[in-house]
Each structure stands twice: as C-alpha cells, then as structure tokens.
Amino acid sequence: MTHQLDVLSLSEGVERDSQSxxxxxxxxxxxxxVYGKNPLFPDYLERITPDGKKSLGQWKDGEFAEELCLLW
Structure with missing residues (x-):
C-alpha cells in the first residue's frame, strides 16, 4: 500500500508554522x-544558533559571514 504526499497541504502547513x-x-x-529576516536590519540576514546567539551577516562563497553579533 502506498501513501500519496499532499504537497499543497504540506506547503500550507510549513507556511503557517513559519509565519507563526x-x-x-x-x-x-x-x-x-535558523536563518531569516530581521525587520530592524533589512539589508542583512539574521542567524540564530542553537545556543541562542543572534548575528547578522551575508552569504559569501556559500557560507554565512557574520558582520554583527546581536546581544538580545
């Protein structure tokens, strides 16, 4: 027995969970x-590491290049 993946339902769930x-x-x-946008610094990408460290930077040569560490 095979199960079909409902891609539309999956993508809607990911979008909902991402926005929340x-x-x-x-x-x-x-x-x-986790990488994402920070509305206070729209020109940068925000990175949050598992230990809670937040930093801003850019992708350079396929890697995240930290330019600023956020202390909040």
Missing part, C-alpha cells in the same frame, strides 16, 4: 541553526 514562529522554535529545539 512555531517552525523556528521546533528547528532550534532540534539543535538546528
């Missing part, structure tokens, strides 16, 4: 680093 912040919380709880 639930997805980021779950990923961090699993020890994942």
């Amino acid at each position: 912040g639930k997805l980021s919380v779950e990923l961090q709880a699993q020890g994942q680093t």
Whole structure:
C-alpha cells in the first residue's frame, strides 16, 4: 500500500508554522541553526544558533559571514 504526499497541504502547513514562529522554535529545539529576516536590519540576514546567539551577516562563497553579533 502506498501513501500519496499532499504537497499543497504540506506547503500550507510549513507556511503557517513559519509565519507563526512555531517552525523556528521546533528547528532550534532540534539543535538546528535558523536563518531569516530581521525587520530592524533589512539589508542583512539574521542567524540564530542553537545556543541562542543572534548575528547578522551575508552569504559569501556559500557560507554565512557574520558582520554583527546581536546581544538580545
């Protein structure tokens, strides 16, 4: 017996959980680093590591290049 994946339903769930912040919380709880936008610093990418460190930077040569550490 095979199960079909409902891609539309899955993508709607991911979008909902992403916008609510639930997805980021779950990923961090699993020890994942999370990347996203910070509305106070729109020209930078924000990185939050599993230990809670927040930093701003850019992708350079396929890696995150930290330019500023946020202390909040």
